[in-house]
Amino acid sequence: MRHRLKDVAERAGVSVKTVSNVVNGYVHVRPDTRARVEEAIAELNYRPNLSARHLRKGRTGVIALAVPELDIPYFAELARYVVTAAADFGWTVLIDQTGGGREQERVVASGITDHLIDGLIFSPLALTAEDLAGLDGTPMVLLGERVDHGPADRVVIDNVGAAREITAHLVGLGRRRIAAIGSQRTDEGASARLRLAGYADALRAAGLDYDEALVAPAPAWHRADGAAAMRGLLTSGVRPDAVFCFNDTLALGALRALHEAGLRVPEDVAVVGFDDIEDGRFSIPTLSTVAPDKAQIARLAVELLANRLDGDRTAPARELSAPYRLELRESTQTP
Amino acid sequence: MRHRLKDVAERAGVSVKTVSNVVNGYVHVRPDTRARVEEAIAELNYRPNLSARHLRKGRTGVIALAVPELDIPYFAELARYVVTAAADFGWTVLIDQTGGGREQERVVASGITDHLIDGLIFSPLALTAEDLAGLDGTPMVLLGERVDHGPADRVVIDNVGAAREITAHLVGLGRRRIAAIGSQRTDEGASARLRLAGYADALRAAGLDYDEALVAPAPAWHRADGAAAMRGLLTSGVRPDAVFCFNDTLALGALRALHEAGLRVPEDVAVVGFDDIEDGRFSIPTLSTVAPDKAQIARLAVELLANRLDGDRTAPARELSAPYRLELRESTQTP
DNA sequence: AACGTTGCCTACAACGTTGTAGAAACGAGG
DNA sequence: CCTCGTTTCTACAACGTTGTAGGCAACGTT
Numbered sequence: 155m156r157h158r159l160k161d162v163a164e165r166a167g168v169s170v171k172t173v174s175n176v177v178n179g180y181v182h183v184r185p186d187t188r189a190r191v192e193e194a195i196a197e198l199n200y201r202p203n204l205s206a207r208h209l210r211k212g213r214t215g216v217i218a219l220a221v222p223e224l225d226i227p228y229f230a231e232l233a234r235y236v237v238t239a240a241a242d243f244g245w246t247v248l249i250d251q252t253g254g255g256r257e258q259e260r261v262v263a264s265g266i267t268d269h270l271i272d273g274l275i276f277s278p279l280a281l282t283a284e285d286l287a288g289l290d291g292t293p294m295v296l297l298g299e300r301v302d303h304g305p306a307d308r309v310v311i312d313n314v315g316a317a318r319e320i321t322a323h324l325v326g327l328g329r330r331r332i333a334a335i336g337s338q339r340t341d342e343g344a345s346a347r348l349r350l351a352g353y354a355d356a357l358r359a360a361g362l363d364y365d366e367a368l369v370a371p372a373p374a375w376h377r378a379d380g381a382a383a384m385r386g387l388l389t390s391g392v393r394p395d396a397v398f399c400f401n402d403t404l405a406l407g408a409l410r411a412l413h414e415a416g417l418r419v420p421e422d423v424a425v426v427g428f429d430d431i432e433d434g435r436f437s438i439p440t441l442s443t444v445a446p447d448k449a450q451i452a453r454l455a456v457e458l459l460a461n462r463l464d465g466d467r468t469a470p471a472r473e474l475s476a477p478y479r480l481e482l483r484e485s486t487q488t489p
Numbered sequence: 490m491r492h493r494l495k496d497v498a499e500r501a502g503v504s505v506k507t508v509s510n511v512v513n514g515y516v517h518v519r520p521d522t523r524a525r526v527e528e529a530i531a532e533l534n535y536r537p538n539l540s541a542r543h544l545r546k547g548r549t550g551v552i553a554l555a556v557p558e559l560d561i562p563y564f565a566e567l568a569r570y571v572v573t574a575a576a577d578f579g580w581t582v583l584i585d586q587t588g589g590g591r592e593q594e595r596v597v598a599s600g601i602t603d604h605l606i607d608g609l610i611f612s613p614l615a616l617t618a619e620d621l622a623g624l625d626g627t628p629m630v631l632l633g634e635r636v637d638h639g640p641a642d643r644v645v646i647d648n649v650g651a652a653r654e655i656t657a658h659l660v661g662l663g664r665r666r667i668a669a670i671g672s673q674r675t676d677e678g679a680s681a682r683l684r685l686a687g688y689a690d691a692l693r694a695a696g697l698d699y700d701e702a703l704v705a706p707a708p709a710w711h712r713a714d715g716a717a718a719m720r721g722l723l724t725s726g727v728r729p730d731a732v733f734c735f736n737d738t739l740a741l742g743a744l745r746a747l748h749e750a751g752l753r754v755p756e757d758v759a760v761v762g763f764d765d766i767e768d769g770r771f772s773i774p775t776l777s778t779v780a781p782d783k784a785q786i787a788r789l790a791v792e793l794l795a796n797r798l799d800g801d802r803t804a805p806a807r808e809l810s811a812p813y814r815l816e817l818r819e820s821t822q823t824p
Numbered sequence: 825a826a827c828g829t830t831g832c833c834t835a836c837a838a839c840g841t842t843g844t845a846g847a848a849a850c851g852a853g854g
Numbered sequence: 855c856c857t858c859g860t861t862t863c864t865a866c867a868a869c870g871t872t873g874t875a876g877g878c879a880a881c882g883t884t
Contacts, residue, residue, distance in 0.1 A: 158840060169864045174842060182862055204605045205549070206840035208540040209869045216583075216605070224584075225566045225767065230559045237586050248551075249559075249584035251572050270539045270551070377771040410771040432560065436712040436745040438773045493870060504834045509872060517831055541870035544839045827884075834877080839870105847864075854857080 157198040166194040177202060216246045217273045217459060222254035226375070226403060227431040229277065232297075235452035236275060243460055245272075254279040254374075273459040279343065293462035295455045299344040307458040308473045309451050313345055316444045316478050317352025318359075320426050321398050323442070325360040327424055327486060329396035332357065333368040335383045335408060336375060336400025349400045349428065367392045372404055380407025388415050395423055396486075402427035402434045405441055409485070425485040439484030450476040492533040501529040512537060551581045552608045552794060557589035561710065561738060562766040564612065567632075570787035571610060578795055580607070589614040589709075608794040614678065628797035630790045634679040642793040643808045644786050648680055651779045651813050652687025653694075655761050656733050658777070660695040662759055662821060664731035667692065668703040670718045670743060671710060671735025684735045684763065702727045707739055715742025723750050730758055731821075737762035737769045740776055744820070760820040774819030785811040 159177075163170045168191060175183055176191040183191075194200075208214040219236050221229040237247045248271060252259045259278050277297040296308040324332050334353050338346040354364050367390065370383035380399055384407065387394060399405035405427030412419055419425050419439055427434060427443040434441030454474045462469075494512075498505045503526060510518055511526040518526075529535075543549040554571050556564040572582045583606060587594045594613050612632040631643040659667050669688050673681040689699050702725065705718035715734055719742065722729055734740035740762030747754055754760050754774055762769060762778040769776030789809045797804075 159842095160840080170840090171842075171865080172863060175863085178842080182860090184862065187862080203544070203840050205540040205543040206869090207842080209538070209544055209839090209871085210841045210843085212869080214540070214605075224559065224568050225562065227560065227562065227565070230562070230565045233559050233584075234586060246585070249568075249586075250581070251569060251584075270549075377767060381771065406768070406771055410773060413773045432712060433741070433768055436716065436741055438745060438748045494872095495870080505870090506835080506872075507833060510833085513872080517833085519832065522832080538870050541839090542872075544841090544869090545871045545873080547839080825884100828882090830879100830881080832877105832879085835875090837874085838872090841869085842867100843869105844867085845865090848862085850859100850861075852857100852859085854855100 157200045158203070159200075162191065162194045162198055162200050165198065166191045214270065214272055215244060216248055216271045217275065217456075218248040218250050218271045219275045219277075220250045220252050220259075221277045222252055222259075222279045224249070224251050227433060228401065228403075228429040231431060232277075232448050232452060235449045236456065239449075239452045239456040243456060245456075252278075273463055275455045275459060293459060293467065295458045295462070297451065297455060299348060305471055307462060307471050309454045309458065309476060310473060311446045311451070311476050311478050313348035314352040314355065316428070316446075317349040317398070317400075318356045319352075320428070320442075320444050320480055321353045321356035322359070323480060323482065323486065324396040324398065324424055324426060325356060325362070327396070327420075329424055330362060331365075331368065331392070331394045332362070332396040332398060333370065333387050333392070333394035334398050334400070335370045335380055335387075336372045336404050337369050338371060338373075346400055349398075353398055365392070368394060372400070375401045375404050377403050377407035377410070380404030381411040382407070384408040384411035385415075388412075388417075397423060397425050399425065399427045402429040402431045402441060402443055405443070405485075406433060406437055409437060409439070409441070420484070420486050430481055434481075434483070442480070442482045442484075442486040444478055445481045446478045447476050491538075492535045493538070494535075497526065497529045497533055497535050500533065501526045548607055549605065550579060551583055551606045552610065552791075553583040553585055553606045554610045554612075555585045555587050555594070556612045557587055557614045559584070559586050561736075562768060563736065563738075563764040566766060567612075567783050567787060570784050571791065574784075574787045574791040578791060580791075587613075608798055610790045610794060628794060628802065630793045630797070632786065632790060634683060640806055642797060642806050644789045644793065644811060645808060646781045646786070646811050646813050648683035649687040649690065651763070651781075652684040652733070652735075653691045654687075655763070655777075655779050655815055656688045656691035657694070658815060658817065658821065659731040659733065659759055659761060660691060660697070662731070662755075664759055665697060666700075666703065666727070666729045667697070667731040667733060668705065668722050668727070668729035669733050669735070670705045670715055670722070671707045671739050672704050673706060673708075681735055684733075688733055700727070703729060707735070710736045710739050712738050712742035712745070715739030716746040717742070719743040719746035720750075723747075723752075732758060732760050734760065734762045737764045737766045737776060737778055740778070740820075741768060741772055744772060744774070744776070755819070755821050765816055769816075769818070772820075777815070777817045777819075777821040779813055780816045781813045782811050 159170045159173045162173045168187060173191050176188055204214060217240060219233060224230055233249055240247045273293040275295045294306045296306050299310055334350060336346055337350050357364050370387050372379040372383050380403060397408055399408055405425055408425055409419060412423055417423050427441050430443045430445030434443050454476055458472060494505045494508045497508045503522060508526050511523055539549060552575060554568060559565055568584055575582045608628040610630045629641045631641050634645055669685060671681055672685050692699050705722050707714040707718050732743055734743055740760055743760055744754060747758055752758050762776050765778045765780035769778050789811055793807060
């Protein structure tokens with residue numbers, strides 16, 4: 155049996171509103187009254203109805219995190235940090251898996267926000283600025299760079315700079331035929347475009363040619379895609395001596411394909427990824443990668459959302475940047 | 490600006506209830522009226538307030554999935570299947586990360602259910618039967634075996650049988666000193682206890698001794714714990730020729746430790762895991778494992794919940810079993 | 825013509841909560 | 855004893871939705 159304020163009120167011999175005041179910590183309640191009410195609450199195991207509270211107050215205390223796929227470890231790890239950061243604000247995090255398609259993402263962006271949550275942290279893959287334009291109401295914070303100059307707050311990392319640095323690291327190892335895995339059609343992945351730009355930058359700075367044949371596309375960024383792309387590079391005869399994979403799961407797939415081809419990492423081919431997922435610290439060999447500060451990304455996103463909720467909802471959108479660093483491991487270093 | 494039924498009603502020139510009827514697909518609405526209402530809905534981009542609907546109907550259309558840690562790939566993969574299965578019932582899935590502690594799990598079990606969701610699918614690690622006893626109200630389906638003879642519906646797999654089979658596979662390879670990684674204190678992990686029992690069964694059936702020194706505990710089931718446990722086994726001098734890790738992340742950590750020790754897998758030591766996470770299909774070597782039918786687990790859990798929601802809430806708890814199979818890969822087979 | 829049936833629609837109340845307004849009790853100061 | 859301000863509490867309305875009950879036409883049947 156579920157109890158309501160009314161039940162508690164009757165048991166404690168006070169009005170419904172007095173119980174509400176006790177529950178909400180209102181100060182002007184006599185100590186003995188408060189004690190009686192609290193006793194009744196405990197006896198009945200009363201818990202407020204969040205829907206009713208939301209209906210009255212317009213706040214649920216729940217925010218959502220929408221990510222393309224939970225079984226991409228980067229998003230799972232990010233989710234953990236967001237849950238932690240949100241707890242500091244007393245928020246519960248509803249995690250929603252969009253699947254990454256544009257239509258699904260639009261449904262989530264416009265649908266899930268329907269009065270059920272206070273705000274949304276959204277990591278879109280395919281959503282465009284137009285899709286977001288029609289959304290009014292629920293405050294939103296975007297992660298990543300897909301939606302250019304969108305109307306919403308955003309947390310980014312310097313994808314171009316990070317890609318440039320990690321590629322430069324490969325150059326520094328003396329590698330000259332550096333492949334890239336993970337390019338996508340421009341309208342699909344902004345991250346792919348930016349990381350590719352950083353890669354090209356670094357090659358240019360080192361006086362190396364940008365060779366189309368060394369750039370392998372990947373429809374998604376799963377292990378299987380990385381393995382397939384690597385196999386493609388190997389059979390095409392371009393003979394890379396290093397590979398920059400646009401995320402770690404691609405890199406793990408590439409490691410697998412290199413292993414199957416009998417090539418040694420890093421002696422024959424050096425491999426780097428992007429994201430610093432836990433797998434890369436235990437793979438064979440361990441994986442050099444760009445490590446975005448996920449805790450910071452999560453914290454900034456939650457804080458932006460908090461500001462938006464408490465402050466001016468019409469203030470101009472803000473963009474914050476989170477730091478990253480290189481994690482150099484076995485896949486680019488001889489033991 | 491958010492619009493309400495009232496706004497739509499005024500625009501369409503009908504009553505609020507008629508709009509509600511259109512939204513809910515009530516049949517007795519004249520086609521032209523329906524068209525007018527739908528036009529108004531589209532123009533105003535009306536979306537129902539779920540909290541209000543819940544308050545009135547007692548249903549939110551949202552269920553929760555509570556798991557210990559999202560960055561354990563098994564749970565992330567399971568989450569994806571649950572989201573998919575729930576979609577068939579028109580449910581949105583709120584994913585909640587408990588952290589695995591008993592207190593946190595109790596908070597989730599009693600707290601998150603507070604009128605916000607219709608039902609809960611719960612994969613507990615530490616929760617006890619008493620903790621659940623006090624819960625009345627929100628229907629719940631448990632995954633796994635932690636809470637013995639609890640009062641709730643449950644989906645399980647035959648942990649003992651699966652562990653027995655995979656251990657027998659190692660025996661069949663001619664291995665005689667088979668270690669186990671992942672045992673836990675009885676009050677912590679029921680899965681650990683059952684998998685250990687299956688392991689012991691298989692040894693006994695093969696006429697092998699159960700050797701305490703070959704059983705390594707693991708406080709949690711992460712890669713780092715598997716690596717640490719494996720290093721412990723190697724330095725203790727027990728010289729295993731095979732290892733059964735109680736989940737895949739432990740096994741991946743063990744692979745890493747074996748690699749660092751210069752031992753070959755499977756030639757020197759064969760390794761098997763449990764869960765069939767995606768990593769194991771790309772690790773070096775690929776990982777032999779028990780593959781529970783996650784899609785089936787998710788589907789059964791969602792169906793149990795649906796039955797409980799629509800049917801008799803006082804009916805006795807049901808327990809359903811999901812199938813599994815062995816996935817034999819490189820870590821137990823020479824190429 | 826009177827009647828019942830059906831289709832379509834509306835008014836009202838209720839879900840459980842909290843904000844507002846104000847009443848009742850009390851103490852302090854004149 | 856009266857007045858005033860403060861503390862403590864209550865009654866009422868409202869948040870947006872849907873179930874219930876019922877009204878009004880239009881229709882077919884007697």
